Amino acid sequence: MKYNVIHRGDDISIQLMHSFHRLIGQYGLVHEEEHPDVVLSIGGDGTLLHAFHQYKEQLETIAFVGIHTGRLGFFADWKPDEVELLAELMGEAAQQNDLRVVKYPLVEIQITTAQGIETQLALNEFTLKGVDATLVAQLHINDELLETFRGDGICISTPAGSTAYNKSLGGAIVHPSLDAIQIAEIASINNRVFRTLGSPIILPKHHHCDMYPRANQNILLSLDHVYTQRNDILSIRSMVAAGKKVKFARFRPFPFWSRVREAFIGYEPLGENKS
Numbered sequence: 001m002k003y004n005v006i007h008r009g010d011d012i013s014i015q016l017m018h019s020f021h022r023l024i025g026q027y028g029l030v031h032e033e034e035h036p037d038v039v040l041s042i043g044g045d046g047t048l049l050h051a052f053h054q055y056k057e058q059l060e061t062i063a064f065v066g067i068h069t070g071r072l073g074f075f076a077d078w079k080p081d082e083v084e085l086l087a088e089l090m091g092e093a094a095q096q097n098d099l100r101v102v103k104y105p106l107v108e109i110q111i112t113t114a115q116g117i118e119t120q121l122a123l124n125e126f127t128l129k130g131v132d133a134t135l136v137a138q139l140h141i142n143d144e145l146l147e148t149f150r151g152d153g154i155c156i157s158t159p160a161g162s163t164a165y166n167k168s169l170g171g172a173i174v175h176p177s178l179d180a181i182q183i184a185e186i187a188s189i190n191n192r193v194f195r196t197l198g199s200p201i202i203l204p205k206h207h208h209c210d211m212y213p214r215a216n217q218n219i220l221l222s223l224d225h226v227y228t229q230r231n232d233i234l235s236i237r238s239m240v241a242a243g244k245k246v247k248f249a250r251f252r253p254f255p256f257w258s259r260v261r262e263a264f265i266g267y268e269p270l271g272e273n274k275s
């Protein structure tokens, strides 16, 4: 089994990377940057998002795992003092040729410009915002007009990303076993003149959402942590990516809902009367 490490660049992450190389070497794993089987991200969730985008052409063959060196991350769910355990479990998985993975759906977006169609993938979400004015965009679901949106922007997230930006927008947390995407509004304008649905909506796979921004608007587009400013977009189609998922290596059980509790609630044992 071949592995690579992507780190945040701070001293703690670099030290942990050196420890991991030393520990994992004992199990015969080979360090390989071009075509690894496992990518270990050391840093935060943002580091794992970087790793995902670096290797997004090889999602079929790569599984990701993350150690957090700051606060507990959602993707980066191993603690720095567990690096030895992680190396041991990864080493055993390699020796037994038994790498367990969970697969999470992704969002695919197709951006149409006068030049053609570009396809992109996101692990958490993509967002569309106005740069210097309110975003105005028509929103169609499965080729039928739903609304004309006016406001700060629109966020389209994956189930994995439902706990990220989407959660701050009042979107629902969606279990990643569901092949779905969620559309959440960012500060829509609602008054007697302008109206939007106002609720986040969840689309199953095979449904699609098209957004048609008003012509010549300056648009800020984000794909996870990557932001670009554009004024050439005619429309954007988003849907659950067909046949493409991200794989996370699971060397121990850590159910999604436990991760939700640990990330957002913490451990609060109930009192004796459980009130």
Ligand code: NAD
Residues within 6 Å of the ligand: 044, 045, 046, 047, 049, 072, 073, 074, 075, 124, 125, 160, 161, 162, 163, 164, 165, 166, 168, 223, 224, 225
């Ligand atoms: P970052 O690494 O500082 O991430 C921002 C925060 O989002 C961190 O606390 C991180 O742990 C958390 N996060 C990222 N992915 C998560 C997930 N799937 N579930 C739960 N928490 C998650 O900043 P970055 O590197 O620029 O990361 C980009 C991400 O930041 C975006 O994908 C977006 O989801 C998130 N973001 C959130 C807000 C918001 O909540 N208002 C605004 C912008 C971006």
